[in-house]
Structure formats: structure tokens, C-alpha cells
Amino acid sequence: MNVLVIGNGGREHAVIQALARSPKVDKIYAMKGNAGIAELAELVNVDYCDVKAVGEWVDQKGDIDFTVVTPDDPLALGLVDELESRGHRAFGPRKNAAIIEASKAFSKELMKKYNIPTAKYETFTDYEKALQYVENCDLPVVLKADGLALGKGVLICKTRDEAVGGLKEMMLEAKFGSAGTTVVVEEFLEGPEVSCLAFTDGKTIKPMITSCDHKRAKDNDEGLNTGGMGTFSPAPFFGENSAKEVMEKIMQPTVSAMNAEGRMFKGVLYFGLMKTKDGYKVIEYNARFGDPETQVILPMLKTDLMEIFEAIVDERLGEVNVEWEDGACVCLVLASGGYPENYEKGKEITFGNLDQDIILCHAGTAIKEGKIVTSGGRVLGVCAKGKDIEEARKKVYANAEKISFDGMYYRKDIGIKYREIVKE
Numbered sequence: 444m445n446v447l448v449i450g451n452g453g454r455e456h457a458v459i460q461a462l463a464r465s466p467k468v469d470k471i472y473a474m475k476g477n478a479g480i481a482e483l484a485e486l487v488n489v490d491y492c493d494v495k496a497v498g499e500w501v502d503q504k505g506d507i508d509f510t511v512v513t514p515d516d517p518l519a520l521g522l523v524d525e526l527e528s529r530g531h532r533a534f535g536p537r538k539n540a541a542i543i544e545a546s547k548a549f550s551k552e553l554m555k556k557y558n559i560p561t562a563k564y565e566t567f568t569d570y571e572k573a574l575q576y577v578e579n580c581d582l583p584v585v586l587k588a589d590g591l592a593l594g595k596g597v598l599i600c601k602t603r604d605e606a607v608g609g610l611k612e613m614m615l616e617a618k619f620g621s622a623g624t625t626v627v628v629e630e631f632l633e634g635p636e637v638s639c640l641a642f643t644d645g646k647t648i649k650p651m652i653t654s655c656d657h658k659r660a661k662d663n664d665e666g667l668n669t670g671g672m673g674t675f676s677p678a679p680f681f682g683e684n685s686a687k688e689v690m691e692k693i694m695q696p697t698v699s700a701m702n703a704e705g706r707m708f709k710g711v712l713y714f715g716l717m718k719t720k721d722g723y724k725v726i727e728y729n730a731r732f733g734d735p736e737t738q739v740i741l742p743m744l745k746t747d748l749m750e751i752f753e754a755i756v757d758e759r760l761g762e763v764n765v766e767w768e769d770g771a772c773v774c775l776v777l778a779s780g781g782y783p784e785n786y787e788k789g790k791e792i793t794f795g796n797l798d799q800d801i802i803l804c805h806a807g808t809a810i811k812e813g814k815i816v817t818s819g820g821r822v823l824g825v826c827a828k829g830k831d832i833e834e835a836r837k838k839v840y841a842n843a844e845k846i847s848f849d850g851m852y853y854r855k856d857i858g859i860k861y862r863e864i865v866k867e
Contacts, residue, residue, distance in 0.1 A: 444508035446749070447472045447501065448484065449491045449522065453776075453806035453824040454734035455513050456480050458748070460802070461741045462511075465749040472507065474500075478815045479805025491517050494525040501531055508532065511752060515591050518710075518730050519545035534752045536730050540701060540708040544730040547589045547627045554725060557700040559693055561725040564629040570614045573626055577606040581630065587727075588613050589625035596623065597668060597727075599631065632717050632724060635861050637678040638736045639689055639714040642751055644760040645707040648694050649751075650686065652743055652767050653678040654736045655861060660783060662856045669783040670821060673857030675773045675832050676739040680718065680864040689716065689723050697728070709755055738804045738824045739772040773835040773858045774826040775843055779807070780850025782820030787850065790817040795845030798838065802826040817848055832858045 446468050448459050456479050462468050463483050471484035474491050489500050494517060501507045512522050512535035521538035535541075542549050554561040562585070567573035577584060577600075586609045588596030596619045600606035613623035640651040654676035660666035693714060701708045713729035713736075732740075741748065745766040754763045779786035792808065792815045804826060807819015825843045829835030836858035843853060 444468060444749075445470045445472070445506050447474060447487070447507045447510040448480075448513065449474050449497070449511065449517055450513040451475045451477050451480070452514075452734055452819075453804040453821065454732050454737040456804040456806070457737045457741045457824075458511060458513060458732065459483050460804075461744060461748040465747045467747065467749040467753075472504075477805045477818070478808035478810045479803060481810065491522070492520060494520050494522045497522060498525045498529050498531075501526060502529055509749075509752070510534065513731055515541075515544055515729065515731055519591060532756055534710060534756055536708050536710040540706045540710075541730040542706070543697075543701065543708065543712075543728045545591055546625075547587045547727075548625055550725075550728050551627055553697075553700055553704070557696055557703075559696050559700065559725060560722060562629040562632050564627050566625060566627050567614075568625050570610070573610055573614065573628065574607065576628060577610055578603065580606075580628065582606070583631040585629040585631055586610060586613060587627040587629060588619040588623040589627060590619070590621060590623075632719050632726070634717045634719040635678075635680055635864055636715065636717050636726065637681055638674075638733055639681075639694070639716055640733060640736060640740065641694055641712050641714070642755060642760060642765065643698055643708060643710070643712055644755040644758045645698065645702060645709050646758060647761040648690070648698055649760060649763070649765045650690065650694065651740050651765075652676050653681045654733075654739050656733065656736060657854060657857055657860075660778075660854075662854050664860075667783050669778075671733075671735045671776065672778065672821075672854045673773070673775045674735045674739050675836070675858040676736075676743065676771060679832070679861050685718070685723065689714070693723060693725060709758070734806075735774045735776055735804075735821075735824050738774040738802075738826050742772050742802055742826060742828055743768045743770070768828070770828055770830050771832040771835045772826060772828045773832060773839045774804070774824045775836075775839045775853055775857050776806070776821050777823040777825065777843060777846060777848075777851055777853050779817055779820050779822055779848075780852055786820055788816070788818050790848040790850060791815070792817060792822070792846065792848040797842050797845055798827075800827065801838065801842045802828075822848065822851070
């Protein structure tokens, strides 16, 4: 079959690499893609946030059998609904279910209503009332822009001045655009974080292997918040007891809650969790594959990804045996100097003689005059599998040194944290 994948980052490259291994897939199109994706798919230059334009393109093309919608914006805008209304098969939650990520206020209310463990919070649309609250609340405190902000609309404020300044940035200066019109103010939770993604057709839930992201720009989790500077899988501390607790108290109640609200969720549901002294709590939901979590999860998938996607659309996920490889996987993000703030594009990337088992996931890359150049803040994900995290991270760092572009930087400590936590 012919498959269209929506998106142009490292996550989409990882998805396309997995789909390219499927005997079910004949040809892949990518909207808009990048330099790495171009090696596996035909690129389509259509604005994927213009859902009507995407629908019209699929209509006119005439031979697209299946569309995979991966980024948050087109899901929130209802691209899956648009394609389905035109008679096309599409993977991803519909607009009324994608709200679980598109609105922090909605997701917090959902958890409160259905007793899903999360941090205590208050929601504000009035700046003065929010200011009064943060001037008196316990510290540290977490500020979250209600809407989509490319994974950056979360501020952890350790001081009163940081909290007041963060609130001003979000609500008065519109640093995150309309996403900050409504702000959720949360209590600060402590403990190791884990990303738990799951395939679900609204009836059956099939958890993926766990992973741990690194959001901060600098080593030791210092610096500004980013979309993710690297990740590793599996989470060292997450064992059978954790899996049972998360399924019973978080995953199943969330899927059931969405059904009860008339918002059946079909796709990939991402649970950003923290293991606190009181058990696991939800930090955030995403309505799609994470980035860069996907880059370490999908290389470990043994089951045909296309088979899983079709089963979810047809609501027969329970018939599919989802299997994973043993071992570990690490992804290191190579970023442009200045990211996540201002950075230059168009820097030529040079690749040395990389080891054969290295998996490269292109994110912010493009082809210019026959050369691969930078086109984003997060440029490449260097990924490797190994018998354990230590073996995989050694491969990743040895090969990262063979890649260069002007201003390139990366964290030196991906895969180290949580080593000291004993698995239950």
C-alpha cells in the first residue's frame, strides 16, 4: 500500500524507518519531510496545518491508502477528522480526543474528575488572580501554558521572582502565543521521570517499552527547557510492579475516562509520569509519539508497525501480539548553537565513517545545492542499540564525534541519570 506520513522531524524519520521495514508498505510519501526522510520517501510540500489543503491533496493524488498523522498541531486541528470525512483511512486521534494534549486545562480537569493521580493545580485566565496565587503559593511551582508550545511551554520556578516573571512571559508578553492565554499552576513534584507510551484503539491498551527524556539544554539537567536533548530506553527503575500500577491507576482509567466523555482515543497515547513517594503521577499527556522517545522505542519494535496502525484504525488491536527486542537503545540529539532560543540555519553537515549499526534520525535538516544542511534547532538524533544502556551510549558518543556542523552542541550525560535507582 501507499502511505503518507505527516511531519518533518526526528520522530517522523523514526516512524518512516519502521514503516519502510513493513512488507505491507510499497511507497511512502512525507509531508513535508527532511533530508533523511527524503532517502526513504517522496517529499510533498504542503502545509500540513492546513487540514483542508492536505485533504484536497490526498483526494487529488488518488492512490494514498493510509495516512499517519504524527505531530501535535494537525491532530489538534482535526486533520484525522478531515481525512476520514473524505473517505480516507488515517492513523491518529480525532480532534475531540487530541484535546487531551492540546489543552492542559482539559487534561487536568479530566484527571480530577476520574481520580487519576496528578499534581495539585489551579487554572487561571486572569493575570491578576494568577499573580496573587503565585505570590503566596508554595515553592518550587510549575507553570504550564494551556495550549501547544512545542514541548517548551512548561516553566519550573524555584523562586518567587521566577514565578512572577514566568507568569508575565506567558500571559502578558505571549511568549508562547495563544497557548499562554490560560495558565495551569501546579505543585512541584519530585522523583524520577519516565515516558510511558501506549498503542490504543479505545478498547485495548498495548504499552510500549519505557524511556527517559532529557528536556534541559545543558548537562545535569541545567539550562533552558527544550523539545528534548536525548533519551534512553528502558527506564532502569521501571519493573513489573510499576507496569501494573501504571496500567491499573493511570492508563486504563484514562482510556476509560475518554470513552466516558465521548472522546474515544485511537492512536498513540503518551503518559509523562513521575514516580513520587506517593506512587506514579501524571505530569502530562501527549496525543502522539514523543520526540525523541520514538527514536529509541521504534528501533526495538519487532512487530510490523503498519500492522499495528491498521489494527488501531479498525479497532482490533487486541488481535495483535506486540513484541519488543531485549536490550537498550540511546538517542543523542545534536543541536544548533543557540537552541532553544535563536540559532542560525543552513550550516553544512559533514558525516564521518559512521558504524553500520548506528541509526540516524534526521530532524532539522534540508538539502541545499546537493548538500545536507541544518534547518532547525534539533538537527540530528544519533541512535544505537546495545545489550544495555551503557553499551548503547558508548556507541552513540563515539559516532557523534564523527559528525560536525558549525555551532553544533550536545549534552554529554545522556543515559547516565537514574543509574542509582534500584529496580523494584
